[in-house]
Amino acid sequence: DTTVKQNPRYKLARVGKPVNLICSQTMNHDTMYWYQKKPNQAPKLLLFYYDKILNREADTFEKFQSSRPNNSFCSLYIGSAGLEYSAMYLCASSRALEQYFGPGTRLTVL
């Protein structure tokens, strides 16, 4: 099973409220990634976990948090959503160079 699952598929949030997105995989992959995708733009890597080590990209360092309680699950946390966070959020996992993606969570902030 090469499935990466994401919940929820659609999320509506109010400005200033927290948002928590969930990703899971059962392939025993050591690395899990979160990307942000906005219309007409390339998917942008936000952060990734290699095993238990979190790596956040420099330009999104303070905007997103994440946790990985075990090998299978990884969350993406926004402490206070702003309108600019409206986007598709893609989770992926890998053991080597090939990444397997989930279907994404579409977040709309109002």
Next chain:
Amino acid sequence: GDSVTQTEGLVTLTEGLPVMLNCTYQSTYSPFLFWYVQHLNEAPKLLLKSFTDNKRPEHQGFHATLHKSSSSFHLQKSSAQLSDSALYYCALSDRGSALGRLHFGAGTQLIVIP
């Protein structure tokens, strides 16, 4: 830094005509290149990768050749099918990055019409 350029945001083709989606890249090292395909409401799936033991990568009738001289990895298919309608991403992985950080192009939406 590493980057990927897909010049066409939208390509509309008639069924049966050849497909060519452009991808060029910039990289400090000698990178790995990938094509991902995303159908509506589905996850992006790996279509092709540039490293296949000296064989030209092919999958579902699609093929791509890595040309280091022109820094390109264009996606081609001889005859488009209606089911090829999807969003196609070209992506680059820096060989120097053991953790497989991918740099994506903006994507090309392919629409195949009867």
